[in-house]
Amino acid sequence: MQGKREKLHQFVIKSLSGPDGVYTNYLDTDQSADVATGHEILSESAGIMMRYYALTKQKEAFEAEWVRTKKNFNLNTGFSYRYSLSRGRSIP
Numbered sequence: 001m002q003g004k005r006e007k008l009h010q011f012v013i014k015s016l017s018g019p020d021g022v023y024t025n026y027l028d029t030d031q032s033a034d035v036a037t038g039h040e041i042l043s044e045s046a047g048i049m050m051r052y053y054a055l056t057k058q059k060e061a062f063e064a065e066w067v068r069t070k071k072n073f074n075l076n077t078g079f080s081y082r083y084s085l086s087r088g089r090s091i092p
Helices: 004-015 043-055 059-073
Strands: 040-042 082-084 089-091
Touching: 040 043, 043 059, 059 082
Parallel strands: none
Antiparallel strands: 040 082, 082 089
16 A cells, blocks of 8 residues: 555646646646646756655655756756646746
8 A cells, every 4th residue: 555655646646747747736827927837847846856856765756856957947047946737948
């Protein structure tokens, strides 16, 4: 039987995530506000996933999340805190 931690992880992966990461929510907005308001991805969520993979010694999953995080949030001047799915880019 799965432990609570693994059940939570499976819920996040199956119900709250997509190919770009963990969604803030399912609301469909224009994602133009100064703060995350819709179906976007936040760097904090990526960090939590990487921490989970590090604590559970899942090196390959950690590395895959790190690659995805760099792809989504890396700006030439630093990391963005959110990635807009509708715009297909990081929001500074």
